[in-house]
Amino acid sequence: MTRFAIILGLIGLAVSHLLLPWGPVEAVRATDPELLSTLLGELRLPRTLLALGYGATLGLTGAALQALFANPLASPDLTGSTSGAALGAVVAAYWLGFSSALAMAFAGAVGALCALGLLIILAGRRAEPASLLLAGLAIALAGGAGTSLALALAPSPFAFYDAFDWLMGSFADRSLTQAAVALIPAGIAFTLIAGRANALDLLVLGEDVAAAAGLRPRRLALEIIILSAVAVGACVAVCGAIGFVGLIAPVIARRLSAGHPGRAMLPAAAIGAGLVALADLVSRTVDLNRSIPVGVLTTLAGTPIFIAILLSMRRRMTS
Amino acid sequence: MTLLAEAKGIVIIGRIGPLDLIVRPKELTAIVGPNGGGKTSLLRALAQVEGARGNVWVAGESLSAIAPNRRARLVGLLPASREMIWPIAVRNLVTLGLIDPEASTVEEALSLFELEDLARRTVDRLSTGERSRVLLARIAAAGPRLMLLDEPLANLEPYWVRKVLEYLKRRKSEPSTATLASLHDLTQLKHFDRVIAVDHGAIAFDGSPLDFLESREFARVFRLSALELDLALS
Numbered sequence: 001m002t003r004f005a006i007i008l009g010l011i012g013l014a015v016s017h018l019l020l021p022w023g024p025v026e027a028v029r030a031t032d033p034e035l036l037s038t039l040l041g042e043l044r045l046p047r048t049l050l051a052l053g054y055g056a057t058l059g060l061t062g063a064a065l066q067a068l069f070a071n072p073l074a075s076p077d078l079t080g081s082t083s084g085a086a087l088g089a090v091v092a093a094y095w096l097g098f099s100s101a102l103a104m105a106f107a108g109a110v111g112a113l114c115a116l117g118l119l120i121i122l123a124g125r126r127a128e129p130a131s132l133l134l135a136g137l138a139i140a141l142a143g144g145a146g147t148s149l150a151l152a153l154a155p156s157p158f159a160f161y162d163a164f165d166w167l168m169g170s171f172a173d174r175s176l177t178q179a180a181v182a183l184i185p186a187g188i189a190f191t192l193i194a195g196r197a198n199a200l201d202l203l204v205l206g207e208d209v210a211a212a213a214g215l216r217p218r219r220l221a222l223e224i225i226i227l228s229a230v231a232v233g234a235c236v237a238v239c240g241a242i243g244f245v246g247l248i249a250p251v252i253a254r255r256l257s258a259g260h261p262g263r264a265m266l267p268a269a270a271i272g273a274g275l276v277a278l279a280d281l282v283s284r285t286v287d288l289n290r291s292i293p294v295g296v297l298t299t300l301a302g303t304p305i306f307i308a309i310l311l312s313m314r315r316r317m318t319s
Numbered sequence: 320m321t322l323l324a325e326a327k328g329i330v331i332i333g334r335i336g337p338l339d340l341i342v343r344p345k346e347l348t349a350i351v352g353p354n355g356g357g358k359t360s361l362l363r364a365l366a367q368v369e370g371a372r373g374n375v376w377v378a379g380e381s382l383s384a385i386a387p388n389r390r391a392r393l394v395g396l397l398p399a400s401r402e403m404i405w406p407i408a409v410r411n412l413v414t415l416g417l418i419d420p421e422a423s424t425v426e427e428a429l430s431l432f433e434l435e436d437l438a439r440r441t442v443d444r445l446s447t448g449e450r451s452r453v454l455l456a457r458i459a460a461a462g463p464r465l466m467l468l469d470e471p472l473a474n475l476e477p478y479w480v481r482k483v484l485e486y487l488k489r490r491k492s493e494p495s496t497a498t499l500a501s502l503h504d505l506t507q508l509k510h511f512d513r514v515i516a517v518d519h520g521a522i523a524f525d526g527s528p529l530d531f532l533e534s535r536e537f538a539r540v541f542r543l544s545a546l547e548l549d550l551a552l553s
Contacts, residue, residue, distance in 0.1 A: 070404055202416045204405050205398070205454070211368035212396035212467070213416055214387025218369050259407040259441060260415075 002256055006270045010052075017048045017277045021285055046179040047171045051280040051294075052273040053183040054171075054235040055245060057190060059272020060265050061228040062246030063253060064193050067200040067261035068224050071132055072309065075247035076112075076232045079136045082243070083143025084115025085229075085236035086167055090147050092237075094154035094163075101181040101238060108237030109185070112229035115139050120225075169242040169295020171280050182238035189231035193224060193265065200224075200262030242295045244302025245272050251309060322376075323497045324465050326365055329373030334360035335520040337373065342465065342499065345491045349508055349528070350501040352517040352540060358501040359399050361517050362467045365499065366396045377465045378495060388418045395463035397471055401450040406441040409434055413457045420460060428460035431486065448474040455483065466490075468500040472507060484510050505550055508532070516540045 018040060019025060028035050062075040069079075076082050088111020092098045098107065123135035147167065151159045165172070199220055202210040207217040232246075253268035254261065275298065283294045323344045330336035335357040342348065350358045364371045367382045375382045377393040385393070407415070413428060414420045429435055432452040437445065442453055451474055458466060471487075472480050487498055488510065499515075508514060508528040516524040516536060524536040531537055532545040541548075 072404070198416075204403065204407060204412070204415060205457075206400055206402075208363055208366065208368050208398045209396050209416075211363075212366035212390075212394055214382075214385075214390040216369045254406070258411055259405050260411070261405055 013277045018044050046174045046176050049179045050171045051277045055273035055276025056269040057186045057231045057235050058246035059249035059268035063250035063265040063268035064224050066250050077243045079119050080115040080139030081112040081232050082241045083140045085112040085233040087111050087143045087147045089237035090150045094159050101178045104237040105181045105234040109230045109233030112233035116225045167240045168293035169240040170293050178238050182234045185234040186231040189227040193227050197262040201260050243299035245275050248305050324377045326375045329364040331360050331364050331371050342497045344495050346497045347511050348499045348513040349511040350515050357517040357520040394465045395458040395461050397468040399469040401447050403442045406443050409453050410438040412442050425460050428456040432456040464496050466498040471500050
């Protein structure tokens with residue numbers, strides 16, 4: 001029942017995202033019906049696909065990382081992997097001269113992987129929520145500063161200006177090729193991560209119990225971390241950073257999965273896709289004479305929810 | 320006499336082993352020893368967790384060679400940590416990871432550990448002792464041939480210490496099962512058939528509880544004699 005509602009809601013959102021704002025569609029249809037397929041297929045479809053795909057990736061990897069770290073505060077952005085991916089993509093684009101979308105997606109994945117690797121070295125995989133958060137914050141700050149430095153010192157004087165729109169999270173003016181470069185690796189990683197739902201649920205009982213049941217927790221961790229880095233890195237390289245969706249979607253999803261962190265992954269993906277598509281729809285339809293990066297919107301909306309999660313955790317610890 | 324389980328050359332590097340061990344059917348074994356001596360490591364090595372080497376056979380099957388879903392029927396581990404942070408209902412947790420749990424078995428396990436009233440509560444809101452009961456119920460529902468219990472009596476009120484011991488003794492009536500449990504409270508040794516004392520990652524003593532209390536190894540392992548601790552089995 002809930003499942004059908006979610007799927008129907010997502011389809012409705014996808015169609016709305018493709019067709020809204022309706023004005024240009026109507027205008028093109030009236031003047032030149034042949035242009036309509038170009039408008040929808042080449043201009044709007046990549047944007048819709050990226051919004052849904054990136055959102056789903058954030059939801060799924062957020063849920064997977066939370067299950068793995070046994071920590072409801074783990075997410076692609078709070079673990080620093082988003083910043084790492086942005087740094088990787090910026091260095092590849094402005095310093096190494098890789099202009100192809102594929103090379104940038106690869107560099108993004110490498111950057112995300114480095115950030116997650118660093119996190120494990122700094123905090124350990126079974127860290128307390130606070131130390132994981134601090135280590136992730138340190139990596140995110142360092143990644144952000146590194147990105148700014150790489151842009152400031154870049155050979156191209158326009159680097160900062162170019163990168164602003166991209167790094168803040170935006171789906172505007174992306175081509176179908178860029179969508180494919182982000183979503184094909186993300187899709188493959190998505191499928192493989194989703195297949196480990198039962199294994200991640202078993203981790204609830206602790207690594208030793210899971211291991212006694214024949215699971216290999218260390219290998220599972222490595223798998224999830226590499227696949228998450230690939231998925232997030234490819235998306236960040238094409239669309240920039242989108243904050244808080246990877247944190248919040250799993251929290252809502254676990255209400256649908258009776259608290260099971262592994263089984264929450266697919267609902268989290270659906271919720272993430274919905275949140276990002278909705279935010280992008282808002283950023284596109286609210287007309288302020290200029291566009292607001294969608295990443296700014298999700299972060300604005302996500303901050304109060306993040307604070308609410310922190311408060312509820314504190315209540316639980318002191319009660 | 321047939322063996323229930325056999326371990327050969329089990330090692331966790333820097334923690335325990337290499338050592339060999341046999342476990343006979345219906346045997347209720349206590350694992351004792353000083354803090355950090357290797358009790359938990361011995362249980363983990365027997366469960367063949369990731370990083371443990373050697374070979375363990377349970378009911379004639381090698382743990383490293385069989386499919387994971389079969390493994391749950393052979394061996395069950397109660398972990399040292401009772402920490403659980405996810406808001407999963409007690410009833411769901413008891414069936415977590417079990418292959419085709421039968422409803423009656425699950426209900427039996429819940430009632431055995433008097434969890435019916437807690438069944439809808441989530442485990443992250445329970446006390447440590449209550450979580451121990453939930454994890455014990457999960458193992459009881461799985462019904463593995465070999466139970467490996469890390470401190471099953473820790474954090475329990477006296478009523479539950481007795482109930483858990485009664486359960487472990489009752490389990491001896493089931494053919495081809497055995498239990499190894501680590502414990503700190505040496506006054507409970509009288510309920511066990513066999514004692515394995517672990518110190519410095521090796522087996523320091525393996526025999527009956529009575530022999531253990533009178534042995535020189537007791538004083539060597541615990542740095543106190545059974546007399547000083549006022550321990551007697553009768």
